Amino acid sequence: MLLPAALLPAALLAAAASIAPSPPPALRAPAARCVAALVAKHGDGERARAERGVAQAAAFWRPADGDARAFEAFCAEQFLPRGDALDATFARLEAAFEALDGHGLEIGRELSRWAQLDVGPVRAVDPLLAAYDPTAHVTDDLFAGKIAFVALLNFPLTTLDERLAKGDAWSRREWAEARLAQRFARRVPAEVNQGIATASSAADLYISDYNVFMHHVLSEDGQRLFPKGKRLLSHWNLRDEIKAQYAQEGGLARQRAIAKVMERIVTQTIPAGVVNDPTVDWNPYTNDVRPAPQDTIEAGVPRARADAAREPDTRYARVLASFRAEKAADPYSPSLPTFIARKFELERELPERRVVALLEEVLGAPEIPRIAKAIEARLGRRLEPFDIWYAGFKPRTEHPEAELDRLTKARYPTAEAFAKALPGTLERLGFSPEKARWLAARIDVDPARGSGHALEAARRGDHAHLRTRIGPDGMDYKGFNIAVHELGHNVEQTFSLYGVDHTLLRGVPNTAFTEAIAFVFQARDLEVLGLAPASADAKALLSLNDLWATFEIAGVALVDLGMWHWMYDHPRATPAELREATLHIARDIWNRWYAPILGVRDVPILAIYSHMVSNPLYLADYPIGHLIAAQLEEHLAALPRDRRLGEEVERITIEGAVTPDLWMRNATGEPVSAKPLLRAASRALDRS
Numbered sequence: 001m002l003l004p005a006a007l008l009p010a011a012l013l014a015a016a017a018s019i020a021p022s023p024p025p026a027l028r029a030p031a032a033r034c035v036a037a038l039v040a041k042h043g044d045g046e047r048a049r050a051e052r053g054v055a056q057a058a059a060f061w062r063p064a065d066g067d068a069r070a071f072e073a074f075c076a077e078q079f080l081p082r083g084d085a086l087d088a089t090f091a092r093l094e095a096a097f098e099a100l101d102g103h104g105l106e107i108g109r110e111l112s113r114w115a116q117l118d119v120g121p122v123r124a125v126d127p128l129l130a131a132y133d134p135t136a137h138v139t140d141d142l143f144a145g146k147i148a149f150v151a152l153l154n155f156p157l158t159t160l161d162e163r164l165a166k167g168d169a170w171s172r173r174e175w176a177e178a179r180l181a182q183r184f185a186r187r188v189p190a191e192v193n194q195g196i197a198t199a200s201s202a203a204d205l206y207i208s209d210y211n212v213f214m215h216h217v218l219s220e221d222g223q224r225l226f227p228k229g230k231r232l233l234s235h236w237n238l239r240d241e242i243k244a245q246y247a248q249e250g251g252l253a254r255q256r257a258i259a260k261v262m263e264r265i266v267t268q269t270i271p272a273g274v275v276n277d278p279t280v281d282w283n284p285y286t287n288d289v290r291p292a293p294q295d296t297i298e299a300g301v302p303r304a305r306a307d308a309a310r311e312p313d314t315r316y317a318r319v320l321a322s323f324r325a326e327k328a329a330d331p332y333s334p335s336l337p338t339f340i341a342r343k344f345e346l347e348r349e350l351p352e353r354r355v356v357a358l359l360e361e362v363l364g365a366p367e368i369p370r371i372a373k374a375i376e377a378r379l380g381r382r383l384e385p386f387d388i389w390y391a392g393f394k395p396r397t398e399h400p401e402a403e404l405d406r407l408t409k410a411r412y413p414t415a416e417a418f419a420k421a422l423p424g425t426l427e428r429l430g431f432s433p434e435k436a437r438w439l440a441a442r443i444d445v446d447p448a449r450g451s452g453h454a455l456e457a458a459r460r461g462d463h464a465h466l467r468t469r470i471g472p473d474g475m476d477y478k479g480f481n482i483a484v485h486e487l488g489h490n491v492e493q494t495f496s497l498y499g500v501d502h503t504l505l506r507g508v509p510n511t512a513f514t515e516a517i518a519f520v521f522q523a524r525d526l527e528v529l530g531l532a533p534a535s536a537d538a539k540a541l542l543s544l545n546d547l548w549a550t551f552e553i554a555g556v557a558l559v560d561l562g563m564w565h566w567m568y569d570h571p572r573a574t575p576a577e578l579r580e581a582t583l584h585i586a587r588d589i590w591n592r593w594y595a596p597i598l599g600v601r602d603v604p605i606l607a608i609y610s611h612m613v614s615n616p617l618y619l620a621d622y623p624i625g626h627l628i629a630a631q632l633e634e635h636l637a638a639l640p641r642d643r644r645l646g647e648e649v650e651r652i653t654i655e656g657a658v659t660p661d662l663w664m665r666n667a668t669g670e671p672v673s674a675k676p677l678l679r680a681a682s683r684a685l686d687r688s
Ligand SMILES: [Zn+2]
Pocket: 485, 489, 515, 518
């Protein structure tokens, strides 16, 4: 069931909406005196604003900012009643933050260009320059310099419930004011932020150096399944190898072995000595470990004996360390008192209950068993648990990749050639000639060292950057396909900066929205090359692929979320207790949604994702991203014939960073919904 916020009882939302942070005890009496003085000066009409503003400022005021007398003096001087002075101050702050953010971003971009761009050899100083962040202490400085308190005293700090309940009726100025204050919803001390960074980099390090040498992973009956030298990073490479094995002779035994490896990792029954070590053979079924024969060893010295001791719950110790570091920040964001609240209400701006309802709508959709049947028919066997990663819905390629490579390399020998072609590229994507030239003049193309990416600008006058990797013989098709994706980001970034009415509303509600627009562009890359677009059959297969991928990752996201709730309920848990709880949660979710489809119960592999360790509560962005992309694609595919795609993309993106549901209603007429993704899959199933 879907629970649109608009349909929730108004009383429930109003109750949640009236949360203004309360002043700390030492400032309660001074705050009351402040309000009385402000009402005496500006009249009773300003009472509600004064009460709210003074309480907001007091909630973040620390002894180092001044004593109670200084607080009272500050409020008396800086509080502004509605009118010209308030309007002018709002405009000043908007311009100031555009300058601060825009130039800060530019400095960072300039300092990292030698590390990121293909502009000659990397010098030892380049990574240091790239790591320097001129904006790292801006929020601290804005509090210390009292600019943050001017914002908190005069503009409302809103909760998500309040934005959802009232945001539809707000003026654009009210939306911009909400964003202005929201910037200061947290004042986290440097040492707490440092603790979060430390826990996060320890988790990253653990995750980024967790490899399994597959030549040494044996089948149930002790056979070698994988070639020498294959080293897979958990979980990404393990999962991708399962996907790749669908097309390989004898792939099933290898897929089963990988699934067993995953199970050993999440249950932490994996012998610690087999991680990153090609000198020992391991049978993941029996958990038997022994020295590998010398001629099988990729690197290192053969061993006399091998240690079978299990990994000591390090995976869960890292998660707990992140939890404790994030929890330490709770007291410093009074309106968002948990990491879960900050993730959903501040970053994602979709309430947790709504995200869960969307994910469960996908998990329980009637299209899922139909897709499972189709997969079973294609595989000619019963499904197994790892088939949640089935990757066989790949359309037959209508243009061989070598032919496409030839085409793009000839057309785009350099980054400059791609830049010069931009106006024409944009016209083929559905922009008018004038709009295409206007956009191209605000997008710079750079040759990247690494993979392609898009970099926004944050002030008018600066340009978005499209970074693309070009080989010595020109841009290959893969690079071109990515460049068209990045161009989608750049177009969104340019409209939502230059076209938005308040720069405080620059951007999109969250990253899923800019990704959705990038995918809309990317899906039209053949048209840019002047080739026929993908056939209806190809599109049908892709929608089955999308729904199955969303089904898989939706459950993974629920495990992540369940784990965080459990930690908040058991803040003193040991790593072993967290392990047991996580396995319990993963198996429950599996039994509820996956066992009926895949036939096997009590499977814990949904807990394998590395994000759960190194990027907590991020995973829900993937399934939500699929929903948003399908919804936008459905809308844009159904445009009337006389409406250019470009005009519609412009209309949609200049809305800026309001809440996801409001943005989506403006774009498509409906709040964020799972229906378009399910409809597309249903149509595809009906075709076959
Ligand atoms: Zn992207």
